[in-house]
Amino acid sequence: MIFKKICEQLNFINQCKKYNVALSQCPIYLSIITGLITIIAMISTYILAIRYTSPEIVALIVIAVTMILVIINHFIIQSFEKLAEANKMKSEFIGIISHQLRTPLTGIKWTINLLMKECGKINNHGFQELKEIEENNERMIKLVNDLLNINKIEQENMRFVLEKTDIKKIIEKIVKDYSLFAKAKNVEIKFETKIDLLPITIDREKVEIVIRNLIDNAIKYIKDKGEIKIRLIKNGKIVRCEIEDNGVGIPKEDYKNIFQKFFRGKNIMKHETVGTGLGLFITKSIIKKLKGKIGFQSQENKGTTFWFELPIKNE
Amino acid sequence: MKTILFIEDEPTIQKTISRYLEEEGYEVKNALDGEIGLETAKKIRPDLILLDLILPKKDGFEVLKELKRDETTKNIPVITLTNLEEGENIEKVLSLGAAAYLIKANYELEEIVKKIKQVLNQ
Numbered sequence: 001m002i003f004k005k006i007c008e009q010l011n012f013i014n015q016c017k018k019y020n021v022a023l024s025q026c027p028i029y030l031s032i033i034t035g036l037i038t039i040i041a042m043i044s045t046y047i048l049a050i051r052y053t054s055p056e057i058v059a060l061i062v063i064a065v066t067m068i069l070v071i072i073n074h075f076i077i078q079s080f081e082k083l084a085e086a087n088k089m090k091s092e093f094i095g096i097i098s099h100q101l102r103t104p105l106t107g108i109k110w111t112i113n114l115l116m117k118e119c120g121k122i123n124n125h126g127f128q129e130l131k132e133i134e135e136n137n138e139r140m141i142k143l144v145n146d147l148l149n150i151n152k153i154e155q156e157n158m159r160f161v162l163e164k165t166d167i168k169k170i171i172e173k174i175v176k177d178y179s180l181f182a183k184a185k186n187v188e189i190k191f192e193t194k195i196d197l198l199p200i201t202i203d204r205e206k207v208e209i210v211i212r213n214l215i216d217n218a219i220k221y222i223k224d225k226g227e228i229k230i231r232l233i234k235n236g237k238i239v240r241c242e243i244e245d246n247g248v249g250i251p252k253e254d255y256k257n258i259f260q261k262f263f264r265g266k267n268i269m270k271h272e273t274v275g276t277g278l279g280l281f282i283t284k285s286i287i288k289k290l291k292g293k294i295g296f297q298s299q300e301n302k303g304t305t306f307w308f309e310l311p312i313k314n315e
Numbered sequence: 316m317k318t319i320l321f322i323e324d325e326p327t328i329q330k331t332i333s334r335y336l337e338e339e340g341y342e343v344k345n346a347l348d349g350e351i352g353l354e355t356a357k358k359i360r361p362d363l364i365l366l367d368l369i370l371p372k373k374d375g376f377e378v379l380k381e382l383k384r385d386e387t388t389k390n391i392p393v394i395t396l397t398n399l400e401e402g403e404n405i406e407k408v409l410s411l412g413a414a415a416y417l418i419k420a421n422y423e424l425e426e427i428v429k430k431i432k433q434v435l436n437q
Binding site: 095098099102103104105106107109110111113114117141144145148152157159161 | 325327328331332334335338369398399400401402405406418419420421423424425
């Protein structure tokens with residue numbers, strides 16, 4: 001396994017293809033060449049120094065070799081700069097395109113808001129269609145938001161605005177928001193907790209993303225009908241939230257990939273094709289940034305319980 | 316009746332919010348770019364300003380800066396309403412004196428009205 005990994009690393013042609021750059025601009029290839037030149041130069045300088053003892057000639061050779069290395073190094077730095085530049089451009093592109101996408105999406109969203117407010121004038125049939133447009137629109141907004149969040153995570157640029165928030169209220173609100181969607185999929189959501197009020201210092205919006213992603217997955221991956229149990233438990237200086245479903249579960253071979261970017265389980269593609277594989281990646285990144293923990297237990301065809309823990313800070 | 320000035324260049328966005336707010340009992344004045352927005356604000360002194368950030372002629376940051384510099388407008392609460400990612404923008408806007416930073420795509424009209432009421436009651 002490790003040997004295979006080392007071989008892959010050494011296969012510079014493949015590595016360069018991955019970055020989509022020519023060999024003469026590929027940092028890995030160029031650094032291997034620098035290494036080889038250094039070794040050859042050291043050995044030949046040593047041999048020459050023994051044969052021709054004239055220090056001037058040896059000095060000249062050393063200078064010449066150093067110059068060649070300086071030139072190659074210059075190319076290496078340049079190609080690194082190019083890769084960094086490409087990465088920057090990608091992020092900027094996502095930033096611009098997301099803003100441009102969000103504006104028409106907002107236009108649609110608010111027009112639907114208005115129409116639905118006046119739903120008395122529209123018959124029931126039309127209302128249902130509006131609901132569908134709304135749902136699809138929300139899906140696109142979520143996708144754009146996911147892309148932006150991935151961008152921020154990769155640039156380590158995700159900002160957290162910490163404020164005292166009651167996590168119980170957040171869950172209650174999300175459960176309410178999801179009640180219609182859940183009902184349409186024959187899923188019952190139960191929220192149990194013995195906690196009265198739990199104001200903790202967190203980023204409200206980010207924790208909402210976490211809980212929404214987990215509940216969304218739980219509903220999506222319940223086949224015909226089922227039940228979701230949400231538990232909120234306080235354990236000393238830690239608050240733990242569990243979201244249990246009796247859905248399709250996660251196959252054992254997918255355990256290690258579940259939090260990876262763009263990963264989607266093999267069995268879920270059969271039940272639900274909607275999804276980008278970004279949700280759990282974003283969820284884990286947020287929990288990690290908030291110094292918490294996240295994990296799951298699952299059994300295929302029985303169900304899954306996702307849990308996360310956050311430290312209770314009150315300052 | 317409370318008056319709200321909405322500085323926004325996107326017609327659909329402008330129309331939907333205006334209509335919703337009018338139905339909720341507010342008087343809404345619209346401005347299509349930063350310069351007109353500033354002028355209107357000084358002239359009518361609204362109870363609240365909704366401000367987009369990407370605007371023709373003068374962007375929202377400039378408008379906000381000038382609103383807060385001017386004696387006649389500096390006490391009018393400003394809510395920035397944009398689709399720009401928060402990032403540094405949120406810190407910039409809040410330090411310039413805005414009352415809130417809302418990302419349009421993430422809010423229903425109903426929630427925006429709620430926020431407006433909350434800011435007006437402060």
